[in-house]
Amino acid sequence: ERKPTIAEPTPLQQVIDHFHKLIERKDANGFFAFPVTDNIAPMYSRIISSPMDLSTMRTKIDAGEYETFPDYRADFKLMCENAMTYNLPDTVYYKGAQKLMAAGLKMMSKEKLLQLKRVLP
Numbered sequence: 001e002r003k004p005t006i007a008e009p010t011p012l013q014q015v016i017d018h019f020h021k022l023i024e025r026k027d028a029n030g031f032f033a034f035p036v037t038d039n040i041a042p043m044y045s046r047i048i049s050s051p052m053d054l055s056t057m058r059t060k061i062d063a064g065e066y067e068t069f070p071d072y073r074a075d076f077k078l079m080c081e082n083a084m085t086y087n088l089p090d091t092v093y094y095k096g097a098q099k100l101m102a103a104g105l106k107m108m109s110k111e112k113l114l115q116l117k118r119v120l121p
């Protein structure tokens with residue numbers, strides 16, 4: 001019978017996958033790994049209108065939902081900004097988001113992407 005074909009990742013998916021893996025490694029505690037639920041964060045779904053997390057981003061990467069690299073970077077920023085909206089500044093979540101955002105945007109800066117473009121076919 002016909003075998004299901006596994007879609008060959010596009011060059012964009014491969015570049016996004018490369019950065020996503022680096023970001024996942026930076027979230028050692030897993031605070032950003034899965035959607036934040038109302039039972040671990042009271043009223044979260046009332047306060048944060050557009051939730052985002054690394055597992056949702058992974059699903060979007062594999063489904064080819066990111067048309068451009070900036071679309072992916074925007075979800076990463078949204079995830080960090082949500083944490084800095086919901087949590088007070090002196091929490092591990094706010095501080096973790098601040099650190100993750102700084103490291104991630106530095107890694108995915110326009111200069112870094114230009115360098116990458118030079119070495120890609």
Ligand SMILES: COc1ccc(OC)c(-c2cc(C(C)=O)n3cccnc23)c1
Pocket residue numbers: 030031032033034035036037040041082083086087093
């Ligand atoms: C303490 O263990 C965990 C485990 C998973 C979490 O989110 C997926 C979180 C978590 C992650 C967050 C964020 C990202 O705002 N959060 C906010 C308040 C209370 N908990 C959290 C904490």
